[in-house]
Amino acid sequence: MRRLLAPAATAGLVAAPWLLDSYAISLASRILVLGLLAMSVNLLTGVTGLPTLGQAAYFGVGAYAAALVARAWTQIGVLHLAIAMVVAAAVAAVTGVVAVRARGVVFLMLTLAIGELTYSAALQWDTVTGGSDGRATPAVTPFWGLPAVTRDGHVYLWILAAFLALFAVVAAVVRSPFGLALKGVRDNEARLRADGYPVTRYLLVAYAVAGGLAGAAGALWVSLQRFVSPSDLGFQVSAMALIAVVLGGLGSMWGAVAGTALVVIARDYLGGKLTGELSGRGSLLLGLVFVAAVYLLPRGLAGLSRLSRRAPS
Amino acid sequence: MTAVLELDDVSRAFGTLRAVDGVTFAVAEGSRHALIGPNGAGKSTLFNVVGGALRPTSGRVLFAGRDVTALPEWRRARLGLSRTFQHSSVLLHCTAAENVLIGVQREAGLGGRLLPAPKRRRALLDRCAALLDTVGLDGRSGVPAGALSHGERRQLELAMALGTRPRLLLLDEPAAGMSPAETARLTTLLRELPAEVTVLLIEHDLDVVFGLADTVTVLHLGRHLATGTPERVRADPSVQSAYLGVAP
Amino acid sequence: MIGWFDAHAVSMVDGVAFGLLYFTLAVGLSLVFGMMDVLNLAHGTLYLAGAYVAYLLSDGGWTGLLIGLGAGIAVGLAGGALLAALTQPLAHRGHLDQALLTLGLSIIGAEIFLVSSGGETLATDPPAALRGSVQVAGHTYPSYRLVFIGIAGMLALAVYLAFERSALGALVRATVADRDMVRVLGVDTRRVLFGVFAAGSVLAVVGGVLGAPILGPSPGIDGHVLVLSLVVIVIGGLGSVRGALLGALLVGEVDTLGRAIAPSYAAFLLFGAMFVVLAVRPRGLVAV
Numbered sequence: 001m002r003r004l005l006a007p008a009a010t011a012g013l014v015a016a017p018w019l020l021d022s023y024a025i026s027l028a029s030r031i032l033v034l035g036l037l038a039m040s041v042n043l044l045t046g047v048t049g050l051p052t053l054g055q056a057a058y059f060g061v062g063a064y065a066a067a068l069v070a071r072a073w074t075q076i077g078v079l080h081l082a083i084a085m086v087v088a089a090a091v092a093a094v095t096g097v098v099a100v101r102a103r104g105v106v107f108l109m110l111t112l113a114i115g116e117l118t119y120s121a122a123l124q125w126d127t128v129t130g131g132s133d134g135r136a137t138p139a140v141t142p143f144w145g146l147p148a149v150t151r152d153g154h155v156y157l158w159i160l161a162a163f164l165a166l167f168a169v170v171a172a173v174v175r176s177p178f179g180l181a182l183k184g185v186r187d188n189e190a191r192l193r194a195d196g197y198p199v200t201r202y203l204l205v206a207y208a209v210a211g212g213l214a215g216a217a218g219a220l221w222v223s224l225q226r227f228v229s230p231s232d233l234g235f236q237v238s239a240m241a242l243i244a245v246v247l248g249g250l251g252s253m254w255g256a257v258a259g260t261a262l263v264v265i266a267r268d269y270l271g272g273k274l275t276g277e278l279s280g281r282g283s284l285l286l287g288l289v290f291v292a293a294v295y296l297l298p299r300g301l302a303g304l305s306r307l308s309r310r311a312p313s
Numbered sequence: 314m315t316a317v318l319e320l321d322d323v324s325r326a327f328g329t330l331r332a333v334d335g336v337t338f339a340v341a342e343g344s345r346h347a348l349i350g351p352n353g354a355g356k357s358t359l360f361n362v363v364g365g366a367l368r369p370t371s372g373r374v375l376f377a378g379r380d381v382t383a384l385p386e387w388r389r390a391r392l393g394l395s396r397t398f399q400h401s402s403v404l405l406h407c408t409a410a411e412n413v414l415i416g417v418q419r420e421a422g423l424g425g426r427l428l429p430a431p432k433r434r435r436a437l438l439d440r441c442a443a444l445l446d447t448v449g450l451d452g453r454s455g456v457p458a459g460a461l462s463h464g465e466r467r468q469l470e471l472a473m474a475l476g477t478r479p480r481l482l483l484l485d486e487p488a489a490g491m492s493p494a495e496t497a498r499l500t501t502l503l504r505e506l507p508a509e510v511t512v513l514l515i516e517h518d519l520d521v522v523f524g525l526a527d528t529v530t531v532l533h534l535g536r537h538l539a540t541g542t543p544e545r546v547r548a549d550p551s552v553q554s555a556y557l558g559v560a561p
Numbered sequence: 562m563i564g565w566f567d568a569h570a571v572s573m574v575d576g577v578a579f580g581l582l583y584f585t586l587a588v589g590l591s592l593v594f595g596m597m598d599v600l601n602l603a604h605g606t607l608y609l610a611g612a613y614v615a616y617l618l619s620d621g622g623w624t625g626l627l628i629g630l631g632a633g634i635a636v637g638l639a640g641g642a643l644l645a646a647l648t649q650p651l652a653h654r655g656h657l658d659q660a661l662l663t664l665g666l667s668i669i670g671a672e673i674f675l676v677s678s679g680g681e682t683l684a685t686d687p688p689a690a691l692r693g694s695v696q697v698a699g700h701t702y703p704s705y706r707l708v709f710i711g712i713a714g715m716l717a718l719a720v721y722l723a724f725e726r727s728a729l730g731a732l733v734r735a736t737v738a739d740r741d742m743v744r745v746l747g748v749d750t751r752r753v754l755f756g757v758f759a760a761g762s763v764l765a766v767v768g769g770v771l772g773a774p775i776l777g778p779s780p781g782i783d784g785h786v787l788v789l790s791l792v793v794i795v796i797g798g799l800g801s802v803r804g805a806l807l808g809a810l811l812v813g814e815v816d817t818l819g820r821a822i823a824p825s826y827a828a829f830l831l832f833g834a835m836f837v838v839l840a841v842r843p844r845g846l847v848a849v
Binding site for chain 1 (some may be wrong): 364366385386387388390391395396398402403404405406407411414415416418419420423424425426427428429430434473477
């Protein structure tokens with residue numbers, strides 16, 4: 001039964017453009033892209049035990065990298081993805097030097113500062129980023145020889161393909177010896193050091209990998225929106241990814257994506273139904289989700305089915 | 314006799330408190346060496362200095378003839394120095410097998426590998442199962458460490474430390490909190506470890522110490538009091554006065 | 562060199578004003594964190610509330626400012642008590658939950674503000690008597706900023722003295738250093754914690770009331786001041802009043818001068834300052 005779950009879910013995702021209307025499909029695209037961002041948060045917060053509020057920074061770095069490449073050079077989507085990943089991972093590796101020396105809430109504080117400073121930088125460095133006007137980009141061509149994707153369903157399929165590939169890679173990393181070492185750091189850092197692991201170096205690699213993943217998500221965001229502006233890397237984006245991870249259950253990658261779906265649906269779909277004074281205030285629901293999650297679901301969605309997992313603090 | 318560990322005038326101060334004060338002694342290759350002393354003698358501090366979690370304020374630590382005083386903890390571990398902690402220190406959310414695998418995969422040079430290696434992992438997991446067997450945790454490999462009893466966690470920690478194929482095993486009160494049966498089992502296990510594994514242990518249970526150790530070092534108030542065979546140490550008047558307050 | 566200072570004198574004075582503004586936020590954030598490990602991500606919301614109160618009550622005269630201050634203190638007390646009451650029960654559950662809760666509250670606060678302000682920046686005027694500018698040593702300064710520096714400077718001094726010199730301050734410092742020991746000595750640490758939470762919140766709201774003419778209520782201002790205060794305490798050192806003051810002045814200067822000299826790179830400069838300080842002193846300028 002469980003073995004059939006993943007193929008069935010994949011088949012459902014592939015069939016979605018033929019089953020859903022255009023609004024639902026673009027909502028699904030958003031969930032997949034932000035789900036990748038949540039997975040990158042989860043790699044740090046759930047797997048490694050470092051709570052982060054700064055992943056939107058690398059999401060943004062990837063998005064701007066993709067947008068600049070798209071405007072100046074090529075429309076090939078896989079190139080956007082690869083370049084965004086490398087650039088974001090490099091930026092994460094540099095900024096991570098400061099961050100990975102901290103633990104717990106201090107790490108949260110530092111990543112939040114990194115995120116907001118990156119947001120300010122995107123706003124101020126207008127010769128490159130276009131400032132608050134942002135940068136528009138042409139439609140992306142996923143691969144050499146394919147046509148440019150302009151219809152919502154086609155964009156979705158391109159994003160889905162990238163999502164599935166990246167999901168597989170992340171799942172592999174979590175199951176790798178390196179992934180086990182990261183879980184070890186989460187549970188007991190001193191033990192890992194005594195076992196011969198250079199912990200700080202490992203954390204920096206994890207930070208760079210998570211940054212690269214967030215950067216890939218950023219590139220896909222540009223594929224989807226054909227536009228990037230500083231608000232795409234604002235504080236709320238990081239906050240959303242973090243709450244999605246907590247809702248989905250720390251450490252669970254499918255949970256992170258499911259949590260993202262919940263959060264995006266609450267903010268965009270239900271938020272769109274708000275009327276009168278509250279119309280367009282979908283984030284209000286997001287805030288309520290936070291408060292409710294803390295009091296009602298201390299172990300997240302995955303915690304409903306799992307017994308003994310406790311959030312590492 | 315070659316020494317696997319040599320301490321040369323090692324001191325470690327915390328502020329004005331000299332927790333370890335000018336300690337010099339050597340641990341011979343293959344020996345079962347016990348470190349004893351009343352509370353506050355500086356045993357755990359000394360362990361941390363040897364393991365690398367703490368840097369000595371002065372003095373040198375030599376491991377297998379090499380000066381490791383300036384090496385970080387993880388580098389010393391890679392040279393073959395393995396340890397357990399006073400309060401059992403396992404990965405609570407990982408299974409017993411994964412706990413052991415952490416050290417085993419590092420020793421096999423796989424620790425930093427970013428992609429799974431299923432074949433090698435299976436081979437390494439076989440080794441983990443064997444190690445769990447050795448310490449008496451057969452059949453518990455799939456249990457999360459958080460669900461193990463206190464005594465079992467101590468056994469698990471021993472398996473973890475052995476997984477890195479240490480030359481020198483530092484055990485900080487391995488029998489603490491164990492039942493008499495578990496303690497007896499531990500003593501046998503340590504006695505039967507291959508000769509190329511040297512054991513240096515801190516232990517309060519003096520039955521364990523005198524049943525196992527071929528050499529005993531006594532610390533008192535941070536200072537080295539005596540090192541020798543159990544019989545000689547037991548007869549040493551300065552040791553008697555340290556433990557009993559006055560010479561008998 | 563003197564010419565450089567002269568050319569940027571106005572920016573540097575501004576830097577002091579912003580630095581003191583950040584201090585009023587950072588000190589509460591820092592002590593609350595130092596004492597109970599709560600990272601209050603709704604701290605910027607308190608500033609926003611104060612600034613909004615000032616906007617609503619400002620009438621161009623002194624009365625409006627005074628009523629605003631009174632209302633600000635009341636809002637701060639209520640907000641601090643509410644936050645302390647909400648986060649206390651989560652204390653045993655780890656830091657992440659407390660951070661998430663306050664994050665949720667800050668999002669709700671920001672949305673409520675957006676609904677009531679219509680998403681505009683609400684320009685808030687200081688009392689009419691302080692609206693002009695004065696000439697000092699050949700430079701023109703807005704009067705209100707100088708007065709603000711005076712008042713906020715005295716506030717900072719009062720906080721510093723209360724913390725470093727008074728018996729109550731000693732109790733707070735002891736609680737930061739070793740909460741359990743203080744409890745064992747028979748002190749009800751919960752009351753100390755509530756008191757500091759309330760005092761820190763009052764400071765943040767009052768900072769908002771006084772700061773509104775400088776950094777007025779606008780969407781996103783809560784996050785902006787929160788992050789700058791975080792940078793301040795990371796640079797200054799957690800749980801230290803002196804560190805918060807040093808860090809705040811440094812951040813105020815770097816940010817303001819940066820915006821004046823290299824507007825495109827001001828964020829990089831701030832980031833660089835944090836990077837350098839942490840590289841040299843990983844626990845901040847004043848480590849506790």
